[in-house]
Amino acid sequence: MSASHTIDAIAAGVEAASRAPASNAGQISEQRRQSVRRAAEAPELVTIRNLKMYFPVTEGALLPRTVAHVKAVDDISFSIRKGETLGLVGESGCGKTTTGRCILQLEHATGGEIIYDGRNLIGLDRKSMLALRQKIQVIFQDPYSSLNPRMKIGDIIAEPMKVHRTEPDKAARIARVRELLRLCGLDPRFADRYPHEMSGGQRQRVGIARALSVRPEFIICDEAISALDVSIQAQIINLLEDLRDEFDLTYLFIAHDLSVVRHLCHRVAVMYLGKIVELAECDELYSDPLHPYTQALLAAVPVPDPEVERKRAHKIVKGEVPSPINPPSGCVFHPRCELANESCSRIVPQFRELKPDHWVACSLV
């Protein structure tokens, strides 16, 4: 622990303890409204149209033949504006990570378009893609498996600069690594250490420094804080926010923790079984969720307050997520939905704008 950490800790602790929980809430929401408005007026940076990602399921070892498809992402469309943080939430297997991987071109989408800054990434040649990949970076969930244990921290952070030749001069690269470490709240001396010498939170800071090394515009955060301890999560959330403001970054924030998403995101898209079921501005989605799945998801999150919990109605959604190999007909949520009627099993609901900027895929609302 460095001395500056300790001083920070004392300052923050006293400050925190003497501040009311929601004393300047009015001012905060005004600041936030401004930033939401700014983002809402910005041009679209990423546009996803009818994206489909089907993985073949094969049988037979010698001559494998395709017997079915896993529809990991099934015809989704959304856009991310410049400077915006879009939250993509849903449970495991809903396709949120696959969506991120498609944008990064780590998966070759089955269909649809991914327009980044006016260019379709699908079908782009390797050379142009490499150039674009400098602008699109990713932060992974597990800081233990996403850092090479045999590389020093400094080399890990410098790697993207070598690949993209942004910093050809070695001395400049070393200086940049030190600057990035400082920026991400780490001691520059960490450059000579190995990942195993660091805690989970520190490793995640390294992952962030690596993503920032080539000055990206757009960062995909794939469950970037899920593996961290509660006390460390808030540190990383604050860091992501600071970096967003400082470098005017655009985030796709993939997560399953709904309270964190609410804190960080401007707009939120809810995915279920390969489809986006609801998309709205953050406050709107949390205060007036329209899709029964969104409602169930929000109700399932326990609030850290015993009194609030006692008074809260606990509506629990029954059943489990069906297999994406053979998804339910009609609305994919209908087998678990309380409101479902006979037509829900037949008719695929339209994804429609029910209120201004509030999209939902449910025929019953």
Place this chain on the structure above:
Amino acid sequence: MSKLLEIDDLQTHFFTSAGVVKAVDGISYDVNQGETVAVVGESGCGKSVSALSILRLVADPPGRIVGGSICFEGRNLLKLSEDEIREVRGKDIAMVFQEPMTSLNPVLTIGRQLTETLEQHLNMTRERAVARAVELLGMVGISDPGRRLKQYPHHFSGGMRQRVMIAMALCCEPKLIIADEPTTALDVTIQAQILELMKDLTRRLGVALIVITHNLGIVARYADRVNVMYAGRIIESGTAGDIYHRPHHPYTLALLRSVPRMDRPRQARLDPVQGQPPDLTRLDDGCAFRPRCGFATPRCAEAAPPLAPVDAGAHIAACWQAASVADALKRAS
């Protein structure tokens, strides 16, 4: 209510090449009949090791219970012979683990794993055991239990496996269930289902429950009493209301303030707990939370504060500055 389990000054240490790790360093708490007690803390704070110690499941070497006592219905579990403790495991005290895939045997059917316990512990005949297994699977909400009994763990989803684990835990009608992060590997909607199921079953069957978790929301919803652990020690203990509304330890306070809450207006910034969790091989005599604490004074470096009562009830906290923490909180609200 009478005391079912009394843990007194439990110490479990790990003897590693890097030195002695005091994973559990003198913790004491008790559990009444039918009560739900939570142990909260972050990874490495010793909460899981303390749970494993109750059933003497800590791998030796490197771990060893070096002191204290664990009395279950008046019997000290640490003094029992290997045969006697095996009788207690699963029968009087059952465990539900975090990762249901690794705690089920992949090459045995679900039915075999359930009936084995029933035949071993309760001397049931095969037929009676199967009938009871069907009943148990039905109880934990698995439909078509007769057919499911013949299936293997890989046929079950994560949530279903955790239901099977709970059914196994309930097999011998234990008096106490220890659930170690029972829902951490599950999705939120499934987590809610499993927690409701456990709450419902413990109420109905009068089983006491120890929930080990890092999730403050789960604790708020389900626990009667809460123990907060940090660096191998309990640093605060009390009713859920005490801990959430009147925290007296800076760590408890910081932990509560660091999570964004959906029921409150959004904060401009979160108040994280600064710094990193401590290295357990390098603890000194002072308070382990001192380097991250905003209330620390020179006294905190001299000696670790003992757990002391902070009110007339059973609310205790281990902090020299407990009064100032409470004051600061009162001023703030």
